[in-house]
Amino acid sequence: MRHPILLLAFLSAMLLFGACSSPEKRSTTGTNDAIEQRVDSLLALMTLEEKIGQLTLYSSDFDVTGPTMRSGYLDDVKSGKVGAIFNAFTAAFTTKIQKLAIENTRLKIPLLFGYDVIHGFKTAFPVPLGEAASWDTALCARSARVAAVEAAAAGLHWTFAPMVDIARDPRWGRITEGAGEDPHLGSAIAAARVRGFQGINEGKTLAANDVVLACVKHFAAYGAAEAGRDYNTTDMSDRVLREIYLPPYKAAIDAGALSVMSAFNELNGVPATGNQYLLTDILRNEWKFKGFVVTDYTSINEMIPHNVVADSAEAGELAINAGVDMDMQGGIFQFQLAKLVKQGRVSESTINEAVRRVLRLKFMLGLFEAPYGRSDTTRERERTMTPEHLEVSLDAARKSIVLLKNDSLKGNAILPLASTIKTIAIVGPLADSKRDMLGAWAGACDGNKCISLLEGMKKRFPQANILYAKGCNINDDSTNAFNAALQAASKADVVIAALGETSEMSGEAASRSNIGIPGVQEDLLKKLATTGKPVVLVLMNGRPLAIPWAAQNIPAIVEAWFLGTRAGDAIAEVLAGDYNPSGKLPVTFPRSVGQIPLYYNHKNTGRPINPKDKYTSKYLDIQNTPQFAFGHGLSYTTFAYSALRLEKSSIKTSEQVRVSIDVQNTGTREGVETAQFYIRDLVASVPRPVQELRGFQKVVLKAGETKTLTFTLTPEDLMFYNRQMKRVVEPGDIKIMVGGSSDNTLTTTLKVTQ
Ligand code: NOJ
Numbered sequence: 212m213r214h215p216i217l218l219l220a221f222l223s224a225m226l227l228f229g230a231c232s233s234p235e236k237r238s239t240t241g242t243n244d245a246i247e248q249r250v251d252s253l254l255a256l257m258t259l260e261e262k263i264g265q266l267t268l269y270s271s272d273f274d275v276t277g278p279t280m281r282s283g284y285l286d287d288v289k290s291g292k293v294g295a296i297f298n299a300f301t302a303a304f305t306t307k308i309q310k311l312a313i314e315n316t317r318l319k320i321p322l323l324f325g326y327d328v329i330h331g332f333k334t335a336f337p338v339p340l341g342e343a344a345s346w347d348t349a350l351c352a353r354s355a356r357v358a359a360v361e362a363a364a365a366g367l368h369w370t371f372a373p374m375v376d377i378a379r380d381p382r383w384g385r386i387t388e389g390a391g392e393d394p395h396l397g398s399a400i401a402a403a404r405v406r407g408f409q410g411i412n413e414g415k416t417l418a419a420n421d422v423v424l425a426c427v428k429h430f431a432a433y434g435a436a437e438a439g440r441d442y443n444t445t446d447m448s449d450r451v452l453r454e455i456y457l458p459p460y461k462a463a464i465d466a467g468a469l470s471v472m473s474a475f476n477e478l479n480g481v482p483a484t485g486n487q488y489l490l491t492d493i494l495r496n497e498w499k500f501k502g503f504v505v506t507d508y509t510s511i512n513e514m515i516p517h518n519v520v521a522d523s524a525e526a527g528e529l530a531i532n533a534g535v536d537m538d539m540q541g542g543i544f545q546f547q548l549a550k551l552v553k554q555g556r557v558s559e560s561t562i563n564e565a566v567r568r569v570l571r572l573k574f575m576l577g578l579f580e581a582p583y584g585r586s587d588t589t590r591e592r593e594r595t596m597t598p599e600h601l602e603v604s605l606d607a608a609r610k611s612i613v614l615l616k617n618d619s620l621k622g623n624a625i626l627p628l629a630s631t632i633k634t635i636a637i638v639g640p641l642a643d644s645k646r647d648m649l650g651a652w653a654g655a656c657d658g659n660k661c662i663s664l665l666e667g668m669k670k671r672f673p674q675a676n677i678l679y680a681k682g683c684n685i686n687d688d689s690t691n692a693f694n695a696a697l698q699a700a701s702k703a704d705v706v707i708a709a710l711g712e713t714s715e716m717s718g719e720a721a722s723r724s725n726i727g728i729p730g731v732q733e734d735l736l737k738k739l740a741t742t743g744k745p746v747v748l749v750l751m752n753g754r755p756l757a758i759p760w761a762a763q764n765i766p767a768i769v770e771a772w773f774l775g776t777r778a779g780d781a782i783a784e785v786l787a788g789d790y791n792p793s794g795k796l797p798v799t800f801p802r803s804v805g806q807i808p809l810y811y812n813h814k815n816t817g818r819p820i821n822p823k824d825k826y827t828s829k830y831l832d833i834q835n836t837p838q839f840a841f842g843h844g845l846s847y848t849t850f851a852y853s854a855l856r857l858e859k860s861s862i863k864t865s866e867q868v869r870v871s872i873d874v875q876n877t878g879t880r881e882g883v884e885t886a887q888f889y890i891r892d893l894v895a896s897v898p899r900p901v902q903e904l905r906g907f908q909k910v911v912l913k914a915g916e917t918k919t920l921t922f923t924l925t926p927e928d929l930m931f932y933n934r935q936m937k938r939v940v941e942p943g944d945i946k947i948m949v950g951g952s953s954d955n956t957l958t959t960t961l962k963v964t965q
Contacts (some may be wrong), residue, residue: 246574250567253318259559261318262566263548264291268325268505268539271299271308288322289315292545294569295323295537297371300655305366306586313582321582323573325369328408328423329388329652330354332361334600334776335661337611338650338717338753339374341772343390343797344844345610346885346907348403354607355407357600359423364594365655366585368576369424371472373404375459376429379808381801382439384721387651387753387773389434391797392810392841394455395904398462401427405466417469418577420584421594427463429474429507431489432456436476439807441722445476450897450932452478455812461498469502469572473535475510482517484510485526490534503568504534509541523547528556536565596660601777608774608781613794614845615750618766625745625767627788627847628705634676636703637665638696638739639710640685640732641751650753650773651718660776664709664749667779671787678703685713686730693735700739706746707786708736714773717753726757726804733760740764749782755800755839762802762838770794788847793883793909795844795952799837806833811841811953812900840954842887842904848878848914852886852957855949861962864940867925868961872949874920876912884951885909888922891946893960896933902953922949929963 254262269284287293288311299305305324312322330336336354345351355373362370377397378386390400406412410422417424432452436443447456460471473490474483483489484506494500511530512523520526527547530538538544551557577584617626628635641647643665646658662670665679682696683689700706710732715721727733728750737760739746747767750756761768769792771782784790801809818827820835829835851874858869874886888906892899906922924947929940942965950956 246571249574249579250570253320253570254563254566256318257566259549259552259562261291262562263544265294265320265566265569266537266548266562267293267545268295268297268537269293270540271296285311288312291316291318291320293322294320295325295369297325297539299324300326300362300365300367302364302366302586302588302591306583309582309586320570321573321578323369323576323578324367325371325426326362326367327372327652327654328358328362328367328370329372329374329654330358330650331604331653331775332358332365332655333595333657334361334604335649335653335656336604336607336775338387338773339389340387340391340753340797341611341650341774342607343396343400344613344770344772344794345607346396346795346797347610347909348399350607350610351400352403352407352412353603355404356410357603359408359410360421361595361600362423363421363585364591367423368578368585369426369470370408371426371428372408373401373425373463374428375401375463376432376434377456377459378434378798379810380436380439381726381755381798382722382724382804382807383434383436384441384651384717384723384754385434385719386755386798387717390459392799393797393812393904394458396797396907397459401459401463402466405463405468409467411467417572417575418580420581424470424572424576425463425468426470426472426505427460427468428472429483430460430471430494430504431474431483432478433474433476433483439722441720442475445478447479449936453932457493464498464500469575471500471502471504472507473504473510475507475513477517482510482514482519484535485514485519485529485533487533495534503536503565503572505537506530506535506539506541508539511535511538511543512541524551527551531557531561531565536568604775605777605780608777609784609790611772611774611794612781612785612792613770613796613843614785614792615768615770615839615843616762616766617845617847620745620766624847625705625747626769626786628786630787632672632675632704634678634703635668635672636678636680636699636706636744637668637709638680638682638699638706639708639735640681640683641711642679642681642707642709647714647751648773648775648778650714650775651721653714656776662777662779664707664779664782667781667783668707668786670780671783682735683731685711685732686716688731690731690734693738696735697738697742700742700744703744706739706742706744707749708739708746709749709751710736711751711756712753714753724804726754728756728758728761736761736765747786755798757801757803757838759802759838770796791847791880791882792844793846793885795842795885795887796839797841799841800839802838803833805830806835806837809837812903814898815901836954840952842951842953844885844952846878846882846884848876848880848882850882850884850912850951851875851877852950855947855957855959857947857959857961861964863964864929864942865926867923869921869923870947870949871919871921872957873917874910874912875917876914879914881911881913883909883911886920886949886951887953887956889948889953889956890924890928891948892929892931892941893944893946895931895941895943897931899931902948924961
């Protein structure tokens with residue numbers, strides 16, 4: 212049965228048969244019996260070496276970094292030692308590499324091309340944390356969709372996104388890649404992003420040529436790195452893991468994601484990449500995940516410095532037996548697995564199962580039918596940075612901006628700027644930065660294509676005299692350029708100060724111990740304030756910043772994150788009032804780094820804060836409250852909430868209840884409000900958080916208009932893990948809270964009976 216010609220004939224017939232077989236019996240994962248048969252038939256033909264090749268992922272810009280350094284990854288592609296490539300893109304380049312695999316390998320198994328398409332491929336969208344501030348899941352799906360269309364046109368099949376790690380520590384630079392601190396919001400956005408990447412809302416299957424397979428990362432609890440230091444240890448109770456950290460991964464998988472990336476960190480003593488509890492017990496057995504697990508880069512190799520294995524062989528053994536299917540870049544599977552099988556430390560059936568999972572996805576993606584399905588360079592050009600894509604980027608940027616503060620001066624709110632304004636000083640090191648508008652993980656995007664704030668303002672205020680001065684650099688201590696900025700300010704009617712971080716100050720390996728505005732920027736801000744001119748602070752940053760002085764002293768503050776290609780246009784529209792800001796914080800902004808971790812869904816403690824009692828849970832030198840609470844965000848209009856009511860005041864544990872509230876636009880212009888629905892279980896067998904988000908709705912209201920919003924509270928919403936770690940609804944009183952921010956709600960009480 213090892214005769215190559217016979218084999219090839221058999222294989223071609225089999226593939227042809229498979230390709231023509233009907234798609235009936237499609238299961239919810241999109242796989243079907245025909246695919247399973249094709250996978251089995253192909254697997255039966257493969258040597259152990261070929262199987263291991265399918266479990267090996269190489270970067271195209273580095274050679275494998277494993278124990279035996281190799282050069283010439285293309286030779287390895289030709290000899291079938293590689294099943295997938297990342298960091299290679301463009302239709303032409305991926306086609307070239309694909310040809311090497313198809314034309315040179317015995318079984319002609321196509322390569323899978325992956326890339327970190329995190330917030331846009333060529334058209335850049337706001338950093339994910341910023342986009343989460345839109346609380347707009349349709350928007351998140353749409354931007355992921357655009358990213359997928361562009362990435363697929365450039366030859367990619369697979370994105371290492373969405374990143375769904377819950378993060379409660381803004382020192383951690385990777386907080387910028389996720390959706391913030393809340394499991395409910397994080398789950399909704401995780402699912403939306405998966406639907407967007409995979410075109411699920413449009414009824415697409417993975418075989419469509421404009422979708423990319425999502426990879427949920429980083430599994431699990433990477434966001435809980437101690438002290439916010441990247442790659443650091445995580446240690447938490449199973450309750451916190453399951454209630455806070457796991458829900459977004461689960462939501463992404465339920466939405467249809469069929470690949471998962473195992474995290475760098477150890478969790479409760481076991482590195483995530485060698486963690487059977489996570490990768491097999493939870494992911495596959497509890498959640499019925501049918502896709503494959505890829506490591507995060509060299510996370511198998513890193514189990515050696517984690518000190519749980521002595522060498523590469525032990526690392527590989529631990530990883531594959533725990534449930535890892537594909538080794539990214541580390542070379543451990545490539546160099547160790549065959550030996551481990553021979554030694555009986557890894558069974559061939561374990562390898563087969565991993566290969567099956569990878570091949571299944573390759574079949575589902577239609578790679579065997581159309582290995583060059585993404586090689587069309589005309590299509591690539593036509594689908595990249597189209598006017599429509601740029602419009603989605605602008606829309607996302609607008610909706611991500613959060614108006615943190617907008618005081619009145621002589622009876623008038625500082626923002627929006629009057630259309631008659633004559634002279635505007637635009638100062639600060641981020642005011643004319645294009646590249647920084649991208650934020651972290653903007654791999655294939657071109658910073659030169661971004662609109663800076665200065666450009667956006669010039670376009671929007673053509674009649675105004677715009678004075679620009681950089682003032683200082685982002686992160687050094689020179690004050691030499693202060694004077695020019697002060698002079699510009701002194702001549703202006705308003706000062707727009709664009710301050711914050713560089714885009715490299717968040718993202719991977721970008722933890723900060725001080726989360727203030729870096730360098731001398733705050734000194735510049737203080738000087739600008741002394742001019743007596745109204746100052747608008749436009750913050751650009753990838754994480755929550757601690758800005759107690761600015762929050763106290765600067766009358767208007769706009770949180771503009773890193774908004775992507777159309778950043779400057781979107782900010783100018785908001786400053787001008789063409790777009791009425793609608794973003795709400797998806798994460799708490801602390802007053803000081805010393806308060807971290809600070810999150811809205813904390814527990815009460817046995818000694819909740821009482822300012823009159825020293826022996827209660829608080830600090831000597833700072834309040835417990837955040838600078839800006841989770842869910843906070845202002846508008847140029849105002850909203851009033853009233854008549855919070857329950858359909859019935861008492862329900863049984865198995866019943867659901869509707870909760871309604873009236874929201875009125877009490878200002879003078881149309882606006883968008885995001886109503887947030889929280890609960891608190893007042894007495895339970897285990898302490899419950901003082902607030903837990905259970906729903907949110909965005910509503911457009913004209914001036915004076917009132918709408919009634921209704922949320923449904925289900926038994927699922929009331930469930931939690933009891934002392935025996937069983938998910939239950941317990942009878943008792945539930946505080947119901949609805950409002951425009953976690954720190955501003957109306958409340959009522961619901962009774963839950965047995
Ligand atoms: C390491 C990062 O942690 C991960 O998020 C990314 O997908 C991989 N590198 C591949 O670039």
